[in-house]
Amino acid sequence: MNQQTENRPGWSRDEMAQRAALDIPDSTYVNLGIGMPELVAKYVPAGREVIYHTENGLLGMGPAPAAGQEDPELINAGKRQITAVPGAAYFHHADSFTMIRGHHIDICVLGAMQVAENGDLANWSTGAPGAIPAVGGAMDLVAGVETIYVITQHCTRDGEPKLIESCTYPLTGPGVVNRVYTDLAVIDITPKGFEVIELAPGVSFDYVQERTGAKLISGQLLASA
Amino acid sequence: MINKQFGSTADAVADIFDGATVMVGGFGEAGSPIELIHALIDQGAKNLTVVNNNTGSGHVGLAALIENRQVGKMICSFPRTANSKVFPELYRAGEIELELVPQGTLAERIRAGGAGIPAFYTATTVGTPLAEGKETRVFDGREYVMEPGLKADFALIKCKKADHYGNLIYNKTARNFSPIMATAAKTTIVQTQQVVQAGDIDPEVIVTPGIFVHRLVEVPDPAHESVLVAAERSYP
Numbered sequence: 001m002n003q004q005t006e007n008r009p010g011w012s013r014d015e016m017a018q019r020a021a022l023d024i025p026d027s028t029y030v031n032l033g034i035g036m037p038e039l040v041a042k043y044v045p046a047g048r049e050v051i052y053h054t055e056n057g058l059l060g061m062g063p064a065p066a067a068g069q070e071d072p073e074l075i076n077a078g079k080r081q082i083t084a085v086p087g088a089a090y091f092h093h094a095d096s097f098t099m100i101r102g103h104h105i106d107i108c109v110l111g112a113m114q115v116a117e118n119g120d121l122a123n124w125s126t127g128a129p130g131a132i133p134a135v136g137g138a139m140d141l142v143a144g145v146e147t148i149y150v151i152t153q154h155c156t157r158d159g160e161p162k163l164i165e166s167c168t169y170p171l172t173g174p175g176v177v178n179r180v181y182t183d184l185a186v187i188d189i190t191p192k193g194f195e196v197i198e199l200a201p202g203v204s205f206d207y208v209q210e211r212t213g214a215k216l217i218s219g220q221l222l223a224s225a
Numbered sequence: 226m227i228n229k230q231f232g233s234t235a236d237a238v239a240d241i242f243d244g245a246t247v248m249v250g251g252f253g254e255a256g257s258p259i260e261l262i263h264a265l266i267d268q269g270a271k272n273l274t275v276v277n278n279n280t281g282s283g284h285v286g287l288a289a290l291i292e293n294r295q296v297g298k299m300i301c302s303f304p305r306t307a308n309s310k311v312f313p314e315l316y317r318a319g320e321i322e323l324e325l326v327p328q329g330t331l332a333e334r335i336r337a338g339g340a341g342i343p344a345f346y347t348a349t350t351v352g353t354p355l356a357e358g359k360e361t362r363v364f365d366g367r368e369y370v371m372e373p374g375l376k377a378d379f380a381l382i383k384c385k386k387a388d389h390y391g392n393l394i395y396n397k398t399a400r401n402f403s404p405i406m407a408t409a410a411k412t413t414i415v416q417t418q419q420v421v422q423a424g425d426i427d428p429e430v431i432v433t434p435g436i437f438v439h440r441l442v443e444v445p446d447p448a449h450e451s452v453l454v455a456a457e458r459s460y461p
Contacts, residue, residue, distance in 0.1 A: 055328065056252040057398045072254055072449045073399035079253035079306065090397055092404040092432070093252075094336040097329030101349065120352075127354075132313050133325050136303040139355065140329030144347040176354035 009202040010154070010183035019044040019198075020109060020151050020181045024050055028106040029099075031141060034078035036151050037109040053105055055137045057096050060088025077137065082206035100137065101144040108145040112137065112152045112180070115215040117128065117193040119177040120186050121150065125144040129208070135172075144175035156181035163187065163194060164213030184208045195219045229391050229441045230420060234264035237414050237442045241379055242269045244297075246339065248276040248335065248410055249287060249384035250403035252451035253306065257414050258383035259286040261442070263460050265381070266290055272297040276335070276377060278311035278328060278402060280304045283454030285329070289461075298322035300375070302331050308454055327355065329371050332405060337374035339408025339437075344373045350446070380410035383435070383447065387417040391438030392431040398433065407437040416444040 011019065017039035024030060024040065026048040032038050036201050041063070044050050052061040054076040061076060062083035064123040070081045086091075099105055121142055124135045142148055155161055163180065180187045185208045186198040194212065195221040196205060231237040238261060241247065247265075251257030266289055275296050281288030290296060290406050293309040304312050304323060315321040326334065337345050346369035350356040360371040382403035383397040393415060395403060407413045420443050 054398075056255070057401050071397065072451050073256065074397040075255050076398075079255075080450065084254050084397070090395075090400055092400050093328070093332035093402045094405045097332045101329050101333070129318060132305045132316055133323070134303045134305050135325060135355065137328040139353060140349045141328040143351065144329070165322060170354045171352055 003067070009207070012183075014043075015139070016151055016181050016183055019186060020149060021045065023149065023179070024048065024107060026119045028055055029059070029104065031100070031105050031108045032147065033108070033138075035111050037111060040109050040151070041216060050074065053096075053099060054082070055096050055100065055141075057091050057093060058088060059091075059099075062088075070137045089098040094173060097137070097140055098190070100140050101147060103144055104169070105145045107147045107149065108141045108150055109149045110141065112150045112162060114169050115150055115152075115163050115180055115189075116166045116179050117189070118166075119175040119189040120167050121148070121172045121177050122167040123172050125170050138172045142176040146193045147178050148176050149179050149181065150177050151181045154184045154208070161211055161213035190217070192217055196222055198222065227390060231344050231440050231442045234260050234416065234442050234444065235267060237261065238268050238381070240359045241265060241268060244269050244272045245270060245378040246274040246376070247379040248274065248377040248402070248406040250380070250401065250406050251287075252271055252278050252398065252401040253396070253442040254282070255402055256399035256401050257281075257450055258381045258385050259285050259450060259453075260444045261381040261414060261416050262286050262290050266293050266295065266461055269295070271295050274298045274300065276300045276331075276375065276406070278302050278331070279306050280309055282308035283457075284311065284459035284460055285448075285453040286313070286450050286460070289459065291321065293461075296321060298324065300324040300326060300331070302326055317350045325355065331338040331375075332402065334372055334375035335402065335405045335409045338404060340374075342374050344371050346371055357407060375405070375409060377410040378412065380406040380413040382406055382413065382415050384417045386419045386421060386426060387438070387441050388421050388426050388435070389417060390423050391415065391427055391435035391441055393417070393433035393435075394426060394430060395432055395440060400408070404433045407433050412439045413437055413438040414442070416442050416447065418445055418447065419443065419459060
């Protein structure tokens with residue numbers, strides 16, 4: 001579960017999800033993307049009531065089923081088998097995307113290939129020739145959900161920065177990202193660019209800057225910490 | 226007298242013609258009308274345009290229809306999935322066309338098609354390559370892209386229970402695109418686990434009213450795609 005490499009400072013995947021979960025308020029409707037964003041549901045602090053939306057037609061998504069309780073007709077957007085909580089509702093795709101495109105979902109947490117300092121997001125295609133383009137619901141989510149959080153490793157596997165001045169991959173949406181949770185820091189998108197509001201334990205501002213393809217601003221909270 | 230029941234999946238899909246546009250319900254395996262798709266493979270119609278969120282998996286159902294070279298074009302939002310090998314190979318070889326549509330735009334295009342709305346505006350894709358060449362318009366200071374409604378000659382869908390008039394209820398997340406596809410097709414063909422008498426389904430819980438349904442065929446124990454894929458089955 002913990003994929004953190006031995007001597008590399010920063011948060012593990014679960015710690016990243018845990019940090020993002022702190023920012024999911026009580027009484028919200030939330031859509032979690034496939035992969036690491038799904039982990040966020042595990043860590044929402046007790047006492048907060050959050051309803052999870054999965055765009056294939058369910059409000060009130062619960063955790064994976066116990067062995068023997070699986071139902072191939074009860075799946076999430078990642079096509080993994082899930083459960084429905086008491087009080088859940090099923091609906092068809094046009095209603096589901098009315099919730100997204102009609103601004104009814106409060107928060108969406110997504111993965112990213114690249115995030116630009118103006119909030120542009122690229123997370124659906126590298127644009128490489130021969131790649132099979134696949135977009136799913138990502139463009140609908142970023143266009144229709146007010147608050148977009150991104151959870152991602154700070155750099156690619158090859159060590160290339162994912163937070164950069166402007167995206168080189170095709171966009172999912174322009175100026176849509178509000179906040180980014182990486183293994184190194186929590187970073188807000190502001191009119192002035194990337195503002196670091198929190199650093200992972202043992203990680204310095206300069207260390208993050210060296211791994212970022214755009215200039216970082218040191219947030220107020222960080223300065224007073 | 227209204228009678229929408231067909232005796233077999235083969236009879237229900239017999240008149241699907243070469244070049245037809247066919248909407249196929251399902252999101253991944255949930256709601257995929259595998260038995261109707263297999264009947265369409267047996268029937269052999271070619272050069273179909275198929276509308277589905279995905280492109281199937283393994284070598285059964287929608288993937289098998291594609292593998293059997295009956296599909297000239299796919300309209301979908303997410304053509305690659307775990308275990309989907311058939312579409313990517315044909316696409317890379319230039320032997321199948323792809324119209325990639327964001328999932329919400331796909332749903333709304335189908336809804337609009339069924340509702341007699343020729344086109345609508347949406348913020349989805351603005352500023353991305355998928356908006357290139359499309360008409361745009363500004364409303365209240367925000368830019369929107371025009372998208373056309375989408376209709377079909379046939380829809381193949383799966384439900385849990387139907388009554389004699391074609392009123393339908395579904396099972397959990399197997400509902401997905403099926404209710405809107407039923408509205409957008411000239412001929413909607415439904416495989417249902419059970420057909421009951423009119424009045425046996427509470428009118429308050431009916432999801433698809435029978436006016437959108439033209440043909441019913443009972444498939445009491447439908448196959449699950451994941452089970453067939455795990456068993457490495459292929460069709461035909």
